[in-house]
Amino acid sequence: MPLVTFGELTVDLQRKKIKNLHISVLPPDGRVRVSAPISLSDTAIRMAVVRRLVWIRQQQAQFQAQPRQSEREMCSGETHYLWGRGYRLDVVLVDRTAEVKLNGGWIRMKVPPHYDTVQRETVLNQWYRGILKQRLPKLMAKWQTEMKVEASFVGIKRMKTKWGSCNPQSSRIWINLELVKKPPECLEFIVVHELVHLHERKHNERFIGLMNMYLPNWREHRAKLNKMPLAYNHWGY
Structure with missing residues (x-):
């Protein structure tokens, strides 16, 4: 999956046979995935991401604020x-x-x-x-x-x-x-x-x-x- 940089934001860009562009912020570290129609231009994708930048940053902040469990060793006391x-x-x-x-x-x-x-x-x-x-x-x-x-x-x-x-x-x-x-x-x-x-x-x-x-x-x-x-x-x- 290609990584594309929009300003300071790096996203995983997928081009698919779909009608609409979808932006997802994924756990646990807030990585951004963009699924875009094959025919959509790079400029249009960039503009869509920029328009959702505030929302993306909010989602990433929520993931960063969530507590995380320590790595499981499957031993007594965990x-x-x-x-x-x-x-x-x-x-x-x-x-x-x-x-x-x-x-x-x-x-x-x-x-x-x-x-x-x-x-x-x-x-x-x-x-x-x-x-x-x-x-x-x-x-x-x-x-x-x-x-x-x-x-x-x-x-x-x-x-x-x-x-x-x-x-x-x-x-x-x-x-x-x-x-x-x-x-x-x-x-x-x-x-x-x-x-x-x-x-x-x-x-x-x-x-x-x-x-x-x-x-x-x-x-x-x-x-x-x-x-x-x-x-x-x-x-x-």
Whole structure:
């Protein structure tokens, strides 16, 4: 992806077969991505970026202000999150199949002695996935009924730049696994957000109107999500 400099701002420029130009400021460090129609001139792209420069700087400042977790070593004493609450990790070495359980204020992870950091993280993420898979279907059923829409597919995966995604044409929705670490209302906000895209593809006035109708306090949930600690890993795209 080519890097283009506009004054003091460097952006990743993508030219695609699309009708409109899109500017995104991405976590965790506020990198700027510009997706532009193939036919759009460099001058027009530059002017569009300059017009949004104040907004871009505001978004970058928000990312810089967000707390960040330290790099995870998957050892006892670390703090890991579930539904917005921090729990201490307790790693127990056992000669049997790995498992994770919530016990009071602790996340107790039993793993074989030979498991390294990556394997321990995989075990923990599988546990997180199981918890999210239990809660997500109920939320989807509730809001699909309320909004009179139906997703053809709902999946969970770790995404590096989005909390959720929706393809309105195929009605396929993905939810970021990291949401299991955030307060429950943040997950609900993302579910509603993605389902609204089945009514309205763009983030326009109609989209905002639908969000206001279905989830009047969605801005509070979005603000809470934006203030939560970012994952330690270096997000890319």
